[in-house]
Amino acid sequence: MENNDTLNEMREQMQVLKKKIENQKIVSNSMIQRSYRSGLRSLKVRSSRVTMLGVVGMALAFSFCKNGFSLAFFIATEVMLLICIIASMMINRNIPEMDADLITAAEKLAKFKKGYVDWIAVGIPMCIAWVVWMFTEVYLRDAFPEEFKKHFIFGISLGLLLGLTLGLRLRRGIIKSTEALLADLEDFKSSQED
Numbered sequence: 675m676e677n678n679d680t681l682n683e684m685r686e687q688m689q690v691l692k693k694k695i696e697n698q699k700i701v702s703n704s705m706i707q708r709s710y711r712s713g714l715r716s717l718k719v720r721s722s723r724v725t726m727l728g729v730v731g732m733a734l735a736f737s738f739c740k741n742g743f744s745l746a747f748f749i750a751t752e753v754m755l756l757i758c759i760i761a762s763m764m765i766n767r768n769i770p771e772m773d774a775d776l777i778t779a780a781e782k783l784a785k786f787k788k789g790y791v792d793w794i795a796v797g798i799p800m801c802i803a804w805v806v807w808m809f810t811e812v813y814l815r816d817a818f819p820e821e822f823k824k825h826f827i828f829g830i831s832l833g834l835l836l837g838l839t840l841g842l843r844l845r846r847g848i849i850k851s852t853e854a855l856l857a858d859l860e861d862f863k864s865s866q867e868d
Contacts, residue, residue, distance in 0.1 A: 710858040714769070717851045721766045721786075724844065728759035742818055743811050754804055758797065765789035780859045787852040790845060805834060 735751045768786035770779035808830065812823050 707862065710855060710862065713851055713855045713858060717848065717855065718766075718769055720844065720848050720851065721762070721769065724848075725759055725762045725766065728755050728762060731755045732759070742815060743808075744815070747807060747811050750807070751804065754800055757800075761793060761796070765793065776859055776863050780856060780863075783852055783856050783859070787849060787856070790849055790852070794845070 732752055732755045735748060735755065738748045738751060739745065765786060768782045768789060770782040774782065809827065812818055812826055812830075818826065
């Protein structure tokens with residue numbers, strides 16, 4: 675009789691432990707989902723900033739025509755920025771929706787990360803060609819006074835250095851955020867399999 679009571683008591687304790695473990699899984703899953711959703715929102719904001727920078731750049735490029743640069747340089751600048759905006763939008767469309775299933779979300783995030791990583795192979799050479807053309811415009815055109823050229827080159831160099839630094843930091847942050855989201859998805863996937 676005493677063995678039956680002990681056995682029943684152990685069963686009750688096992689049921690209580692199973693419920694506690696289930697509750698911990700639910701809390702863990704909801705924390706992972708919250709972290710994923712928060713990271714996804716942050717990623718969408720960061721990546722849309724890149725696109726907006728391109729739009730602002732296109733608006734600012736109109737000043738080139740007013741300041742003595744050739745029409746060809748202005749048009750090339752606008753085309754380059756338009757290419758950057760379109761590429762950014764194409765890469766950003768790989769950010770998954772909040773309610774996407776795990777497999778789709780992971781695949782889209784992997785494509786998004788690959789797009790960001792690969793884009794530098796196009797963006798940097800394009801930027802170098804543009805900078806070389808800009809310096810050539812400043813030094814070879816008679817539209818700029820001699821004392822203006824040195825100050826302009828100094829200002830542009832400083833601006834390019836600052837822009838490059840901020841751009842690479844933004845890119846690194848986006849890639850790290852994407853890696854963290856992929857890790858969250860993997861955690862969530864493994865917790866679902868348990």
